Amino acid sequence: MMMSMNTRWRTSLVRFFLAGGLLGASLPAAFAANSVQLLEQWLQQTRGGSAQFTQTVSNPKGPAQAPATGQFAFERPDRFRWDYTKPYxxxxxxxxxxxxxxxxxxxxxxxxxxxxxxKGTPAAIFAGTDL
Structure with a gap:
């Protein structure tokens, strides 16, 4: 069964943020607490930004998927744009x-x-709103 495009990007976005969250969970509590403070501080001071990205999804039970690449930009509050160039x-x-x-x-x-x-995703970080 083929996933809809909307479901596919949401799944990718959630995996992106979950990977970061899992990394944070494996760090010592003091460092993690400091990281939360740094993120909150950064979010208060940042109005926008842009970057290129490479997104890698791994599956221990299957072959690795081709990495997705592109760029994104955001302007707080509320606006962002993700441009995926590869693999589609x-x-x-x-x-x-x-x-x-x-x-x-x-x-x-x-x-x-x-x-x-x-709903239920951390994508609101880029929007800067309480979703």
Whole structure:
């Protein structure tokens, strides 16, 4: 069964943040507490940013997936854009109210309310809102 594009990007985004969370959980408590303070401080001072990324998903029971690459930018509050270039082209944009997911291969746009798209995910970090 093929996952929808919206489900696929959300799954990837959740894995991205969970990997960071699991890394933080394995560090000593004092360092982790300091990391939380640093993140909170950074979030208060940062209005926006951009970066290139490589996302790697591993599966101990199966073959490694091809890494996803691209770039993202965010402007707090509420706005961000993810441009995946490989292995498939996809653009994910949010204005804080709606989330647009454009799949180049399918020439298809999926529009989802942000509150529904982010429910139960840490993606609100980039939006800067309480989702």
């Amino acid at each position: 082209a996809q653009v994910i944009v949010s204005d804080g109210k709606q989330l647009w997911t454009y799949d180049h291969d399918l020439d298809q746009v999926t529009i989802t309310p942000v509150t529904q798209a982010f």
